[in-house]
Amino acid sequence: MTTDTILNPFAKLDPRYLARLREVFDRASYTEKTIEDALPMGLRDNATKEGAAPGVMRAIPQDTPLGLLVRTFLLNVPVPQEALAALLGEELVAGLLAGEFLMERPGGVACPVVIHPLRGFYIVHDGLGARLTPISKHLVMGIGTSSLAPANAAPRRHYRRALDLGCGGGFQAFHLAQHCDEVVALDINVRALNLGRAAAVLNRAGNIEFRHSNFFSAVEGEKFDLVVSNPPFVISPESEFHYRDGGLGADRVTETVIRGVGNYLEEGGLAVIICEWASLKDGQPHDRLKQWVADSGCDVWVYTSEQDDLVSYAMSWLRSYQANLSAEEFHRTYDRWIDYYEGLNMSGVQTGLVVMRKRTGDNWVYIDQAAAVIRGRWGEALLQLIDIHTMLHTSTADEILDQPYQLSSAARMRHIYQQAGNRWASTEAEIFLVEPLPYSGRVDQYTAGLLARCDGTVPLRKLVADMGEIVGVSFPEIVEAAMPIIEGLMQRGYLIPVSLLPPDPEVPEA
Numbered sequence: 001m002t003t004d005t006i007l008n009p010f011a012k013l014d015p016r017y018l019a020r021l022r023e024v025f026d027r028a029s030y031t032e033k034t035i036e037d038a039l040p041m042g043l044r045d046n047a048t049k050e051g052a053a054p055g056v057m058r059a060i061p062q063d064t065p066l067g068l069l070v071r072t073f074l075l076n077v078p079v080p081q082e083a084l085a086a087l088l089g090e091e092l093v094a095g096l097l098a099g100e101f102l103m104e105r106p107g108g109v110a111c112p113v114v115i116h117p118l119r120g121f122y123i124v125h126d127g128l129g130a131r132l133t134p135i136s137k138h139l140v141m142g143i144g145t146s147s148l149a150p151a152n153a154a155p156r157r158h159y160r161r162a163l164d165l166g167c168g169g170g171f172q173a174f175h176l177a178q179h180c181d182e183v184v185a186l187d188i189n190v191r192a193l194n195l196g197r198a199a200a201v202l203n204r205a206g207n208i209e210f211r212h213s214n215f216f217s218a219v220e221g222e223k224f225d226l227v228v229s230n231p232p233f234v235i236s237p238e239s240e241f242h243y244r245d246g247g248l249g250a251d252r253v254t255e256t257v258i259r260g261v262g263n264y265l266e267e268g269g270l271a272v273i274i275c276e277w278a279s280l281k282d283g284q285p286h287d288r289l290k291q292w293v294a295d296s297g298c299d300v301w302v303y304t305s306e307q308d309d310l311v312s313y314a315m316s317w318l319r320s321y322q323a324n325l326s327a328e329e330f331h332r333t334y335d336r337w338i339d340y341y342e343g344l345n346m347s348g349v350q351t352g353l354v355v356m357r358k359r360t361g362d363n364w365v366y367i368d369q370a371a372a373v374i375r376g377r378w379g380e381a382l383l384q385l386i387d388i389h390t391m392l393h394t395s396t397a398d399e400i401l402d403q404p405y406q407l408s409s410a411a412r413m414r415h416i417y418q419q420a421g422n423r424w425a426s427t428e429a430e431i432f433l434v435e436p437l438p439y440s441g442r443v444d445q446y447t448a449g450l451l452a453r454c455d456g457t458v459p460l461r462k463l464v465a466d467m468g469e470i471v472g473v474s475f476p477e478i479v480e481a482a483m484p485i486i487e488g489l490m491q492r493g494y495l496i497p498v499s500l501l502p503p504d505p506e507v508p509e510a
């Protein structure tokens, strides 16, 4: 175990003090909800962002238990030691000081790391100020959009073994620990592993093993049912931060994870990865990703937005890091980033959620390009989508036609009418899904009519045949015309084969 205080800052801390600190958090209701409720609208969800501290402190007075805990553990602001001892007890404060989980600072004592209550967990990470200290390269990042995307998408079913690759402070691992028997959390950054271990005590999560690893090196030969990863995917000429740059150059961090992950999945195992990949000037946007997944042994479902142009991409990353750069340095850095992209022959960057499920056989790849952000947790819908794609890929046309289908409960339709003689005639319909994958499209009135009859009882063959009669074309002709549209609706989760609907919840006997 290293004694380097950057890598192992709490080597002297007796974990029992963390367990006792958690009891104080419970008693004083140091939770996400209590904090949010105390904050004005503009600060909700933003309490740990740069510049938020004065607003948070104004809203939550120091002379309350919550105010004291927020200052000490969320904002890292020094508080009077006596005040903290009155809340935590003398012995606990002394223990935390001896373990360097509290430090003496001008104006009192302060915690050197952030303890962020989020989603029922306590996430221990570094404050943004650590970027300007010797911790910099080893900084353990807080929770951002890239952390939430895989956490929201991962199915929360019971699994035996799960892996969090690039665990940082353990945000994904703590989710996994709630529904998996064993969790292995890997990171190259020893400081991250140690902050994660401290958080595991606060979260009373005894089933996570934090291991030092370069990508998959610490799990060679092991298999998992679920892998979740938010790797350091940013494409940049830097290798300044473990959590951002990965240090391999170009988009090789994403390549390493995507090419590798299939080897660590059980048959049927699922990987949920948020990542970025480069588009090259002389290729199509997803060429590289398609090459990487080609031999993965997995079915692959990708949700990606429009590609970012290189200027916006570089600007957005640099803006978050320019605080310590002079105007001249900023200019030079910007030029260096753009020169780097030009040297790589890049035309843009794709960000996406890549979901891979191991399946022996002929695999499929589906790339869904949509600008919308998916909100809320949607792991079950994701599994259903993957099942639908697999069914479409492995079934004959007859097998597809012979099944009854039902609309998703989130499916909606809006009819468009046009004046025809002295009445309104429905010409086409806009169909849309309200959740989880926002989707909208148009269908003609005949398809709209067919969809209305998809109540889960009549096989598609009959509905399509009836539609052919109305339109006045033969069955083979109507199948040829209608099936691509119907299959497209299945691929988006608008139309679901009854065989893939979740079983009705059991009605308890009276």
Ligand SMILES: C[S@@+](CC[C@H](N)C(=O)[O-])C[C@H]1O[C@@H](n2cnc3c(N)ncnc32)[C@H](O)[C@@H]1O
Pocket: 141, 142, 143, 144, 146, 147, 148, 165, 166, 167, 168, 169, 170, 171, 172, 186, 187, 188, 189, 192, 213, 214, 215, 216, 230, 231, 232, 233, 242, 243, 244, 246
């Ligand atoms: C973007 S952060 C994600 C942190 C956390 N999992 C989350 O979702 O908030 C990426 C993490 O990958 C780690 N990392 C970087 N290079 C790595 C490597 N070669 N092997 C394993 N982990 C690595 C970083 O230290 C960092 O903790």
